[in-house]
Every structure is written in C-alpha cells, then in structure tokens.
Amino acid sequence: MMRKVHFVHTSDWHIGFVQYGKIERFNDFYLAAMNTVNKIIDIQPQFVLHTGDIFHHQKPSPGAIRQAVKVLKKLKDNNIPVYMIRGNHDARNTKELQRGGNIISLLDDLGLIQFIDDKVISIDDNIKIMGVGYYTGKSSVYRLDDILDDYDPSDETFDILALHAYIEGQLERNVQISIKEISDYKVDYIGVGHYHIPWKKPKLKIYCPGSSEATSSNDWNRLDLIDKISIYSSFFEIKSEYISSWSSPEVITHNIAVRPKINIVISSDTLEINTLESEILNAIQEKKSIIERNGLDPENSIVKLSVYSEIDVDNLSLLSETEIKNKSNIFHMMSQINGKEKYQDIEIDSFIEQNLEEIILSMLKDEDDPQKFLEIIMDIINMFGEKKHREPSEETINLIINKMNELANGNTLAEDEMRQLVESEFKGGLK
Numbered sequence: 008m009m010r011k012v013h014f015v016h017t018s019d020w021h022i023g024f025v026q027y028g029k030i031e032r033f034n035d036f037y038l039a040a041m042n043t044v045n046k047i048i049d050i051q052p053q054f055v056l057h058t059g060d061i062f063h064h065q066k067p068s069p070g071a072i073r074q075a076v077k078v079l080k081k082l083k084d085n086n087i088p089v090y091m092i093r094g095n096h097d098a099r100n101t102k103e104l105q106r107g108g109n110i111i112s113l114l115d116d117l118g119l120i121q122f123i124d125d126k127v128i129s130i131d132d133n134i135k136i137m138g139v140g141y142y143t144g145k146s147s148v149y150r151l152d153d154i155l156d157d158y159d160p161s162d163e164t165f166d167i168l169a170l171h172a173y174i175e176g177q178l179e180r181n182v183q184i185s186i187k188e189i190s191d192y193k194v195d196y197i198g199v200g201h202y203h204i205p206w207k208k209p210k211l212k213i214y215c216p217g218s219s220e221a222t223s224s225n226d227w228n229r230l231d232l233i234d235k236i237s238i239y240s241s242f243f244e245i246k247s248e249y250i251s252s253w254s255s256p257e258v259i260t261h262n263i264a265v266r267p268k269i270n271i272v273i274s275s276d277t278l279e280i281n282t283l284e285s286e287i288l289n290a291i292q293e294k295k296s297i298i299e300r301n302g303l304d305p306e307n308s309i310v311k312l313s314v315y316s317e318i319d320v321d322n323l324s325l326l327s328e329t330e331i332k333n334k335s336n337i338f339h340m341m342s343q344i345n346g347k348e349k350y351q352d353i354e355i356d357s358f359i360e361q362n363l364e365e366i367i368l369s370m371l372k373d374e375d376d377p378q379k380f381l382e383i384i385m386d387i388i389n390m391f392g393e394k395k396h397r398e399p400s401e402e403t404i405n406l407i408i409n410k411m412n413e414l415a416n417g418n419t420l421a422e423d424e425m426r427q428l429v430e431s432e433f434k435g436g437l438k
C-alpha cells in the first residue's frame with residue numbers, strides 16, 4: 008500500500024487581541040481563526056500542525072478562551088487532531104509549566120489539542136513531530152540541539168520539526184536560527200511560526216504560513232499584495248508520499264479573506280494645506296475603489312498613511328487627521344505626517360508652550376527604531392513628571408501602546424511589559 012501524509016500547517020492566530028482598542032478587531036482575530044478552521048475541515052487533512060501564538064496573551068481573557076475553545080472544538084468534532092507548540096505570546100516562558108501548566112496545557116487537558124513542546128510525538132507509523140516552543144534569542148538553537156540529540160529522524164518516517172522562532176532571511180535583525188544551523192536537521196518538513204508573513208524555502212524544506220490576521224502593519228508586507236493592499240491571510244496544506252523515500256512536500260497555500268489593509272505613501276510638494284488634504288483623500292479613495300473591485304467592503308479598511316510634505320511643521324499641524332479619517336470613511340487610520348522641519352531639533356523648553364501632545368505624537372510616529380522610541384518615551388515620562396504640565400490623554404497613551412506593540416513585533420519587549428511600563432509611569436507615577 009502506498010504511504011501518504013496529508014496535513015495542514017497554520018500559525019499565529021493571536022486570539023484575544025483587541026487591536027487599536029477596538030472590539031471589531033477582537034472579533035476579527037476570532038473570525039480569521041474560525042474561517043481558517045472551516046476551510047481546513049473542507050480539506051479533511053489527517054491532522055493540523057499549529058506552530059504557536061494561538062492566543063495574543065499569556066493570560067487570555069475568558070472571552071478569548073471561549074473563542075479558542077469554539078474554534079478548536081470544530082476540528083475535534085470533525086476528528087481532525089491538532090498538534091501545537093508554545094509561542095512567545097501565548098506562553099512566553101516555561102515558568103508557568105512548573106506552576107501547573109500554561110494556557111496551552113489547559114487546551115490539552117480539555118482534549119482540544121496535543122501540546123507537543125519539547126517532545127517527539129509519533130502520530131502513526133508514518134509520521135513523527137518534534138515540537139520546540141519559543142525560547143528567547145539563540146537559546147532556541149540550544150534547545151533544539153538538545154531535543155534532536157535524543158532523536159534520529161529516519162528515512163521510514165515523515166519527520167516534522169515544529170518551531171516558533173525567527174529564521175535567517177525573515178527579518179534583518181533578530182535572527183534566532185541561521186540557515187546553516189537549520190539545514191543540518193535531516194527532517195522532511197520544518198514548520199515555523201512567529202514570523203507573520205507567509206514564507207517558503209522549499210530547498211531547505213522550511214515553511215512558515217504566517218499569522219491568520221495582522222497584529223502589526225509589518226505583517227501587511229505580503230507577496231500577494233494588490234496595489235499595496237493586503238486582503239488575505241494564509242495557511243498551508245502539505246502532501247507527500249512514500250515510494251522509495253518520502254517525496255519533497257507539496258505545499259499548497261490557501262488564502263483567507265481578512266479586513267483590508269491599505270498602505271499609502273504620499274510625497275507632495277504643495278505648500279497648501281487644502282491641496283495636501285485633497286491629495287491624501289484622493290489617494291485613499293483610489294485604494295478604496297480597488298478594494299471594491301476585488302469584492303470587499305472598503306469602509307472596513309485599515310489605512311496606514313505616510314505623508315512626506317514640503318509644508319513646514321507648524322502649518323502642517325492644521326491638517327487634521329481626524330478630519331481625514333472622517334471624510335474618507337474608513338475603519339481605522341494610522342498616520343505619519345512629516346513636514347519640512349524635524350521636531351527633534353527644537354529645544355524641549357521652546358515647545359512646552361505649544362501643543363505639547365501633538366508634538367510628542369509626531370515624534371513618536373516618526374520613530375521606527377524601538378530603542379530610540381523607548382528613549383523618547385522615557386524623555387516624555389520625565390518631562391511630564393518634572394514640569395507637572397498635565398497628564399497625557401487616553402488617546403496619547405493608547406497611541407503609545409499601539410505603536411510600541413507595532414515596534415515590539417520582532418523585538419523582545421512583550422506587549423504586557425510595555426503596557427505596564429506606560430501605564431505605571433503615566434497613570435500611577437505622575438499624579
């Protein structure tokens with residue numbers, strides 16, 4: 008009898024993330040996972056490999072847990088087992104395991120998944136999976152080596168290695184496992200989570216399906232963009248068969264429609280605020296009609312707007328982002344509007360009388376280097392503290408947290424840690 012494997016690889020569902028503080032986004036993450044699972048049920052694989060970050064938080068809300076249970080129960084009811092490893096979001100460290108287990112152990116207890124961290128599991132006579140959950144930095148490689156020491160992949164079994172780590176070639180910084188290191192592992196499929204954009208390296212047998220929804224605008228940079236508009240998330244369907252050995256896996260990408268994300272970059276040389284505003288509104292309108300032509304609802308879009316203008320910064324503050332957002336009727340907008348002069352060059356004392364918050368927001372939006380961003384935050388904290396000027400608004404705090412989340416994706420600062428930092432400094436420390 009011919010031996011075959013047929014499975015699905017999905018990752019990074021991030022259930023429970025209330026992105027931008029909006030309940031619609033909380034629902035989006037659930038829907039994306041549910042739509043993924045519905046499509047998996049149509050495919051009828053032998054099993055599902057989930058490479059981590061099913062939840063956005065280590066301690067997900069009861070609502071998020073219920074969502075995950077509902078989604079996973081659908082697979083269980085259809086007799087499709089799920090093998091899952093630990094991500095950095097849902098079970099960041101192994102501490103919880105010593106204290107009775109983490110949220111993934113709970114899903115395992117409920118019989119919804121099998122938690123395969125630090126284990127080699129035989130699914131049947133044909134298939135083995137080695138699971139290595141998230142470890143900080145290079146310790147992933149050491150952990151991986153430890154586990155592989157006890158295990159010899161064989162030609163007879165289809166061997167899968169499941170990882171939650173950044174692989175060389177995904178991000179410029181934060182390489183946790185190099186191609187050289189990973190190419191030494193003699194397995195048939197290396198399934199990777201953590202990186203949120205679909206990524207395939209067939210020669211090395213490394214496959215990363217990406218997240219089921221975007222947790223940051225970095226995740227929008229997919230290869231299947233339509234005019235810089237991101238409308239899909241993905242999962243992989245994998246097939247291989249044994250003749251005299253296991254054939255190279257055939258990896259089919261399946262797309263799930265998600266809330267549209269639009270990236271707009273405008274360089275304008277006008278010196279008129281009104282003209283600049285129309286240029287922005289027209290650009291948004293143009294993208295919206297493309298979304299409509301693709302059969303999706305453009306009013307539900309998330310827009311990231313980067314404007315490079317010749318208008319000097321003082322005048323540019325007359326351009327209202329709220330007005331642009333309202334006039335263009337979209338779900339959510341993040342904007343970075345750059346004028347002719349940089350605020351960073353102005354002495355703090357000279358702008359303390361101006362609209363402090365607006366200036367701070369511009370500085371933060373400008374900054375893409377996480378370390379510098381943190382430095383600005385610390386400056387702001389000190390500034391508000393020393394001058395006892397006033398407290399930043401809820402909007403500012405949210406913006407800082409959102410922006411920090413965006414920057415932390417691909418860095419080591421966890422969202423919870425940042426939220427704590429911002430909230431304790433602004434709300435507790437400065438009253």
Ligand SMILES: [Mn+2]
Pocket residue numbers: 019060094096201202203218
């Ligand atoms: Mn993730």
